[in-house]
Amino acid sequence: MATPVDGALTPITAFALVGALGVGSQWLAWKLRLPAIVLMLAAGLLIGPVLGVFDPRRDIGELMGPMIAIAVAIILFEGGLTLNLHSLAGAAEGVRRLVFLGAPLGWLSSTLALHYVAGLGWESAAVFGGILIVTGPTVIAPLLRTARLQQRPSALLQWEAIVNDPVGALAAVLAFQIVVVVHADMTAGYALWELGRGIGFATLVGLGAGWGLARAFDRGLVAEYMKVPVLFASVLGVFALADGVLHESGLLAVTVMGIWIANAELPSYAEMRRFKEHATILLVSGVFVLLAAGMNLDALSVLDWRAGLFVVVLILLARPAAVLLALALTGVPWRERLLVAFTGPRGVVLIAVAGLFGERLVAVGLEDAALIPPLAFAVVVATVVLHGFTLAPLARALGLTAPGRPGLVLVGGSAFATSFAEALQRLEIPALITDANLIRLRGARNAGLHTFYGDILSETAEFKLDLIGYDTVIAATDNDAYNTLVATDLAPEYGRGNVFQLRRDTRETRRHALRTTLGGKRLAGGLTYGELNKRMHEGWRVRSTRLSEDFGPEAFWRRYPESVPIGELPAKGELRIFECFADDETPPELTAGATVIHLSPPEESGEDDNADDQGASGQD
DSSP states (O other): OOOOOTTOOOHHHHHHHHHHHHHHHHHHHHHHTOOHHHHHHHHHHIIIIITOSOOHHHHTGGGHHHHHHHHHHHHHHHHHHTOOGGGGTTTHHHHHHIIIIIHHHHHHHHHHHIIIIIOOOHHHHHHHHHHTTOOOHHHHHHHHHHHTBOHHHHHHHHHHHHHHHHHHHHHHHHHHHHHHHHHTTOOHHHHHHHHHHHHHHHHHHHHHHHHHHHHHHHTTOSOGGGHHHHHHHHHHHHHHHHHHHSTTHHHHHHHHHHHHHHTSOOTTHHHHHHHHHHHHHHHHHHHHHHHHHTOOHHHHTTOOHHHHHHHHHIIIIIHHHHHHHHTTTSSSOHHHHHHHHTOOOOOHHHHHHHHHHHHHHHHHTOGGGGGHHHHHHHHHHHHHHHHHHHHHHHHHHTTOBOOSSOEEEEESOSHHHHHHHHHHHHTTOOEEEEESOGGGGHHHHHTTOEEEESOTTSHHHHHHSOOTTEEEEEEOOSOHHHHHHHHHHHHHHHOGGGEEEOOOSSOOOTTTOOOTTSSOEEBTTOOOHHHHHHHHHTTOEEEEEEOOSSSOHHHHHHHOTTOEEEEEEOTTSOOEEOBOOTTOOOOOOOOTTOEEEEEEOHHHHOTTOOSOBOSTTOOO
16 A cells, blocks of 8 residues: 555545545534535535645545546436336426426526636537536435425426436537537547447446346345345446446436336335435435545636626526426426426536546647536535525425424324324324225314325325325334334334334233334333223323423323323424333323323313313313
């Protein structure tokens, strides 16, 4: 191993620093409810050009370019894995317009802005304008996770970002080939033949690899524990093979491969996608820190007022005009059109591809192309910071986010579920009751509650039911095995701390105890379905009582000695469901000032009392 120069980090230390800063930024963003991309960029700029602690080209060397290329390929493949065609419900027309019409219009509008505002020549503007088509799944995914958008606008932004990423790269390749024809002794026909051959080959390789892997996985030709490693190796092979024929066409190949596998209906698809999502979080974190740390402040110093004006025109005119024209005369509501039009963050692919083509155009003899890398970085920083802080407020202003506090999904229609949902409804917390038996939903439907007739684990529920406004699940059916299945399946999506189930009817002995990886938390009270159902028939019901300074936890227990607290709603915060620990009969600790949601017997709650308590006064 080569000895690092003075002040340089060893490659191992550099990788450790990038990983710690990237993942640490993601965690801090989650904790502070801030856009993760903004913190990752800030961390990279701080350790790189500001403090000079880390320089990727100095500390990592020539490996940086291939590492970023492979990371982008894996990110796009994982993005393709999320693009199941069923998720296009209600958004298919909009996605087609954004890809087939919006991309060319975006190319044209960006090229015009680059030429007339930023001052680039037509050749450099055409190449960079193609790259600006991309919006980037590396940026969109974290933003969507934070903003909690409704299903259709979220699908529009996600599909556009993933599909247009390779489209933008290929548009830049097309423009670059034309520039090469003009500046070299090459016929236009030959250049177009090379381009068509590369795109066709990449598409065929992606389709072939996706079809082959799907067949192999479905027929059991690959061991279960080998599926993810085989996927990784295949992605790298497909990317390298296609990229060897036409540079940047590897992005198209891996995207096509991912989309094919996503729609192959493989039994192990969910496990593969979750693992890929985890890998993508690591890669996105690392790539953003690397790119920010590697930015040269001297290169940025060449930007002038025209560059700033170009960024403004791109965000406020070029992007909105292309999107609004593409979505005109479609069934997409105008509010969703506005949200998509003014949401166009750029990310990893833009910087990586812009840096590559900037160098190639300068080599051809276009000196103004030296402005492309710093302009690309300025666009990424401006759009990431702007949309990172404005997407959620803009979506709320347009009414395209989940309303109010996150809600709760009750799996299993029963008297308890109906009473619980009614109590949440009075507190203005969304509640959804699901059941595959329509008769069991009769009480909830008669009460005007939000219900879903069907299996919560079905494909219909996944693609037709908008669950963005819910962050907690309680499995409360009369089938203990099904409750465990629901809790186990939904735990990775909702978080294991937010998935609960009723206590199983089987005695918790060593012989019958489940592994800790199965099921969810036990709902407070430790009641089985039979015990809960019996109490509801005896007149028990779920109600809420607000604690105050005069009516604190001790007063609550004096007034409701037999009640079973299920959860509480802080004065400023989100719903918290109580957990019952095994062999622990200690009641949960109540928070002063919170509203307690509890199951109470009729002698405590009052048989004719239809309103909830408001505190010590007891006024309804």
